[in-house]
Amino acid sequence: xxxxxxxxxxxxxxxxxxxxxxxxxxxxxxxxxxxxxxxxxxxxxxxxxxxxxxxxxxxxxxxxxxxxxxxxxxxxxx
Amino acid sequence: xxxxxxxxxxxxxxxxxxxxxxxxxxxxxxxxxxxxxxxxxxxxxxxxxxxxxxxxxxxxxxxxxxxxxxxxxxxxxxxxxxxxxxxxxxxxxxxxxxxxxxxxxxxxxxxxxxxxxxxxxxxxxxxxxxxxxxxxxxxxxxxxxxxxxxxxxxxxxxxxxxxxxxxxxxxxxxxxxxxxxxxxxxxxxxxxxxxxxxxxxxxxxxxxxxxxxxxxxxxxxxxxxxxxxxxxxxxxxxxxxxxxxxxxxxxxxxxxxxxxxxxxxxxxxxxxxxxxxxxxxxxxxxxxxxxxxxxxxxxxxxxxxxxxxxxxxxxxxxxxxxxx
Numbered sequence: 001x002x003x004x005x006x007x008x009x010x011x012x013x014x015x016x017x018x019x020x021x022x023x024x025x026x027x028x029x030x031x032x033x034x035x036x037x038x039x040x041x042x043x044x045x046x047x048x049x050x051x052x053x054x055x056x057x058x059x060x061x062x063x064x065x066x067x068x069x070x071x072x073x074x075x076x077x078x
Numbered sequence: 079x080x081x082x083x084x085x086x087x088x089x090x091x092x093x094x095x096x097x098x099x100x101x102x103x104x105x106x107x108x109x110x111x112x113x114x115x116x117x118x119x120x121x122x123x124x125x126x127x128x129x130x131x132x133x134x135x136x137x138x139x140x141x142x143x144x145x146x147x148x149x150x151x152x153x154x155x156x157x158x159x160x161x162x163x164x165x166x167x168x169x170x171x172x173x174x175x176x177x178x179x180x181x182x183x184x185x186x187x188x189x190x191x192x193x194x195x196x197x198x199x200x201x202x203x204x205x206x207x208x209x210x211x212x213x214x215x216x217x218x219x220x221x222x223x224x225x226x227x228x229x230x231x232x233x234x235x236x237x238x239x240x241x242x243x244x245x246x247x248x249x250x251x252x253x254x255x256x257x258x259x260x261x262x263x264x265x266x267x268x269x270x271x272x273x274x275x276x277x278x279x280x281x282x283x284x285x286x287x288x289x290x291x292x293x294x295x296x297x298x299x300x301x302x303x304x305x306x307x308x309x310x311x312x313x314x315x316x317x318x319x320x321x322x323x324x325x326x327x328x329x330x331x332x333x334x335x336x337x338x339x340x341x342x343x344x345x346x347x348x349x350x351x352x353x354x355x356x357x358x359x360x361x362x363x364x365x366x367x368x369x370x371x372x373x374x375x376x377x378x379x380x381x382x383x384x385x386x387x388x389x390x391x392x393x394x395x396x397x398x399x400x401x402x
Contacts, residue, residue: 010172013283039170041373042245050137050177066133069272 003033003077008044009053017067025054025073033077080116087112091164110296113338117208117288118281121334126205126277128163133269135164137174141181154234157183158226161194162219171195171367172337172374179242180249193387194226197362201284205337210344217402225358229390233383241379262387269396286333295338299345319395322352326359328386333361351398360390 005022007069009015019037038044047056051065055073062076087108091097097104140160144153170190178188198219206215238248340353368380375383 001235013279017279044091044173045176045249050141050174052173065137066272067276 003004003031004058005033005035006038007035007053008038008047008056010041010044010048011039014067015053018055018063018076021068021070022055022073025070025077029077031077039051058070079164080112083115083119084112087115098157104147104187106296106299108326109299110287110292110326113208113292113296114289117205117292119203121204121284121288122277122281124207125200125280126274128200129273129277131163141178141183144178144187145182150229153184153187154227154230155223156221157190157212157230158189158194161191161226162223163199164195170369175371175374176246177248183215183236184234185245186230186232188230189233189383190226190230197358198222199224199333201280201358202333202337202361205288205333209337209341212296214350217398220355221354222358222362225387225394229231229387232386232390238379238382241376241382243374243376245373261334265378283330284334287332288338291300291338295342295359298339298342313394319352319355319399320392321396323359323388323392323395326356327363327384328365329360330362330364330366333357336360350402351395351400353363354398355391355395358394359388362391363387 004056005026007015007019007022009018015037024029024036026035044052044054047054047061048077049061051063053063054061054065055063055065055068057076063072068076088099088113091104091108095107097107099105144157151344167172174195175188175192178191179185190297203219206218209217242250254338269399341358344350344353344357363384368384371380371383
């Protein structure tokens with residue numbers, strides 16, 4: 001089943017690097033997933049996170065406030 | 079501690095580049111190489127340590143702690159200290175602000191955090207340590223924390239909740255549960271490469287500012303006459319502190335770039351208190367910060383927030399000049 005990935009962040013450098021890491025992992029491993037960047041603060045606050053960037057996979061927050069490594073993202077997606 | 083670095087700078091400039099130790103150019107280059115390397119090493123070490131703290135800092139638990147305990151006014155102080163030790167990323171200030179207020183923490187206590195967070199940050203501390211030494215750094219950090227405590231307490235006395243943005247008020251009315259959060263526990267050893275990488279990224283991001291700041295500083299050392307500022311800013315007239323702060327507030331200078339310039343001001347006769355107040359005005363309050371805050375509060379609230387903090391900075395500038 002295709003996964004729904006959301007990246008929460010208002011567009012700071014860390015959020016951009018998280019987007020980079022996640023999209024590389026998805027394309028390199030042919031993972032079936034949609035990536036959505038959530039930049040609107042009102043939308044972000046619906047997840048009630050206090051530190052950005054945050055990674056949301058199928059409505060579960062998996063990482064907050066830091067940029068993960070590729071291996072970590074791959075493990076989360078499998 | 080940095081003797082070896084001085085030897086290296088001497089060797090590089092006088093022996094390798096063969097620039098005379100007595101020439102203006104030689105002295106300036108030596109100063110530049112030594113200062114730049116020293117600052118970059120300090121920056122990396124401090125940012126790295128703060129990275130470790132950040133990786134394990136339980137921000138959610140802190141929120142619950144501030145909310146549940148009766149602390150008899152000390153909550154402003156704690157909130158301010160937490161603001162100082164959590165590394166500040168301007169993009170996180172809005173989510174943190176809402177998270178705090180939503181968690182039931184009074185607005186004033188939240189402001190304490192918001193004031194100290196940019197004021198006492200790892201980059202500013204590393205730069206201060208490199209340019210002014212340990213004593214001045216401790217004074218700077220302690221006064222930043224004190225300022226956050228008092229500023230938050232004063233702001234807490236006003237009835238400011240109605241001045242928040244409508245959507246924030248709505249959030250406050252209907253508490254939302256946090257979305258499900260699952261994170262695998264990772265060992266310190268697992269996280270080390272990630273923390274090192276993050277520290278390196280931060281240092282890389284400010285290297286340009288450090289170099290420009292030190293270069294401007296080095297040039298000013300050579301060309302601004304001794305006692306130049308004494309005549310205009312250092313004479314201790316009552317208006318010099320407010321002037322320095324009011325000029326500083328709209329400016330948005332990276333702490334990495336501003337400290338080397340301030341160091342020259344002090345070397346040329348500006349009192350340290352005035353210089354610290356100027357520094358606080360530049361890093362603590364800025365137009366970009368106001369734009370971010372615009373999303374969660376009305377202009378009136380931003381104006382009140384900025385005025386109270388500006389006033390506190392001016393007062394602390396006077397206090398330093400009296401004490402130091």
